Amino acid sequence: MPKITYVAHDGARTDVDVTEGENAMHGALFNGVDGIVGECGGALACATCHCYVDESWIAKVGGPSSQEEQDMLGIAAAEVKPNSRLGCQIVISDELDGLVVHTPDRQY
Amino acid sequence: MATVLGTPNSVPDHVPPELVRSIGFMLNPEFLADPYDFFPRLQEEQPPVFYDTDPVMGSGWVTIKHELAFKALRNSENMTIETTSIFPRDPDNYFNLIPQELDPPVHRKFRNVLDPFLSPKAVLQLEKDIRGLANDLIDKFIDKGHCEFTNDFARPLPVTVFLRFMGLPLEMTDTFVKWVVSLISFAERDKAVEIMAEIEEYMSRVIIEKRANPDEGAISRIVHGTIDGEPLNERDIYGFVFFLFIAGIDTVYAALNNTWVWLARNPDRRREMIADPDNIDNQAEELLRIFGVTFSGRTLTSDYELDGITMKKGDRLMALLPACNYDPEVFPNPREVRFDRPRKPILTFTGGVHACMGAHLARLEYKIALQEWLRRIPEFDLAPGTQITYPPSGVIGPAAVPLVW
Structure with a gap:
């Protein structure tokens, strides 16, 4: 199962297996x-x-996958950066085994 | 789903008199004549937050502002979800409506039991079934040239989808329709206790059966689900199953009924939709914005400030979701149905941790209903002389929608 590392705003790392x-x-x-x-x-x-997709993974993960994702990122609570994505639109595959994503300080 | 039936009470001292209103939401003839004119009018006539005294809903704070509704609904620290009294429960053998009446963090653990089977991807497994079902229903009346939409289509569609999702036999359709109609109707309040007992009697047998013979349905998933490695207890299992029953059936029903009145009255817009089938997702989302059917209530567990207004512990606060969907700051010219709006969050499925867990299934049913109906019956109208009327209900929709083609 691919492993994903979530890095919290304070730097805490959590590794999980994702189907x-x-x-x-x-x-x-x-x-x-x-x-x-x-939500x-x-x-x-x-x-x-x-x-935020870790810099080292941007090429593989890519940017927003649709206009709707782009529109929605426009209302994100935390700063939107070039490596911003909506997590629900990043589909996990074996290719993304080891993916590192950073979570923002707030979602509201 | 709707939350409360309250009792009116006097206005507390901390409420500024200039914020007191009596919009008469549920029984107001203006509301009942045309709720979807009433909601945008609130945006034009009322402040973002006011204190409503209402003989049906009870008194409490109301917000009609998109931003403030999300702010409040996303706050679990100062408020808890309001316990509903619509469904009478035995205090000696009580059950919570799960996960609706649970607070974080335990709430998420219960959601995780079923969320994987209600994700956008998971519900697609039901797509073929739902499409087949929509067509079976249409087959029954298409040659007659008329139908009563609420009974012939909008009622059986979500009930049958619910039965399939839960893993219940389709022969139960008529019984479930009868149960849901009686439970939701304001006119049959005295029968609610009896109906609740009938539902529990039936569901308890099903739960035993699913324990012995697991399957892919939601009831079996709940029965065999775990929270922190432990199985759910009996009352939680029942509360979860019962909640799913009331959550998804009347809401989709009402949304379909509202939408078909609009489709019948707006042939040009209908043809515009038919001419642009690839835009169905945006069409469905915009119509779901226009036709929100219910609202979200909270009770404050501590003092809270919203939009500069101080509210006190124990106060009730309601987000009037269908009105919030007409907030002009988020949806310019909000009354206008536009299928090319930039994507913005709608409040139809509410917000915060309690946002509707069945939203993807509801969207799928709604979308398929639109696609299949418009494909097979593109031209239709309200039966001549039809007056659309809205009964008082916690879920807003017309009483009957007679159609001809």
Whole structure:
């Protein structure tokens, strides 16, 4: 199972195994990782699973996958950076084994 | 789903008199004549937060502002979810509506039992079933040239989807329809205790059966689910199953009914939708914004300030979600149905940790209903002489929608 590392705003790291096909938002919620809210459950209807893809993974993960994701990032509570993504739109595959994402200081 | 039936009480001293209103939400003839004119009008006529005295809902703070509603709904520190009294429960054998009536952090653990099966991807497994079902329903009346939409389509569709999702036999459709109609109806309050007992009697047998024979349905997932490695207790299992029953059935029903009235009255917009099938997701989301059907209540567990207004511990606070969806600061020209709006969060499925767990299933049902109906019955109208009326209910939708084509 691919492993994802979530790095909290204060630098705390949590490694979790995430089923292939799941997304980075669920990876956090189902494993008790704080810092991701995922209020709408992945419908591109909020921006509470905002995260920053680690610089070393940007090329592989890519930018926002749709106009809707881009629109939603516009209302994220924390600063939006070039490596900002919505966790629910990052689908985990074997290719992303070892992915590192940073969670912002707030989602509201 | 709707939350409360309260009792009116006098206005507490800490409420500034200039903020007291009586919008008469549930029984006001203006509201009942056309709720979806009433909600945007609130935006035009009322302050962002006011104190409403209401004979049906009880008195409490109300916000109609998108930003303030999200702020309050996302706050678990100063408030707790309001316990509903619509569904009478035996105090000696009580159950919580799960996960709705739980607070963080335990709330998330219960959500995790079913959320994986309600994700956007997971619900797609039901797509073929739902599409087939929508067509089966249409087959029954398409050649007649007319139907009563609420009974012939909007009621059986979500009930049957619910039965499939839960792992219950489809032969139970009529019984479940009867139960839900009786439970939700204001006119049948005296029967609620009896119906609650019938539902529990049936569900208890199902729970025993699922314990012995696990399957892929939600009831079995709950029965065999764990919280911190421990199985759920009996009352929690029942509270979870019962909650799912009331949560998804009447809401989708009402949203469909509201939408079909609009579709019937707006042939040009309907044709615009049909001409642009690839835009169905935005069409559905915009119509779900326009036709929010319920609201979210909280009770303050400590003093709280919202928009500069001091509220006291014990006060009730309601986010009037269908009105919040017409906030012009977020949705300019809010009355206008526009299928090219930039994506913004709608409050139809509420917000915060208690945001609707079935939202993806609801969106899927709604979308498929639109697609299949418009494909097969693109031209239709309200039956001549139809007056659309809205009964007082915690879930807002017309009483009957007779259609002809």
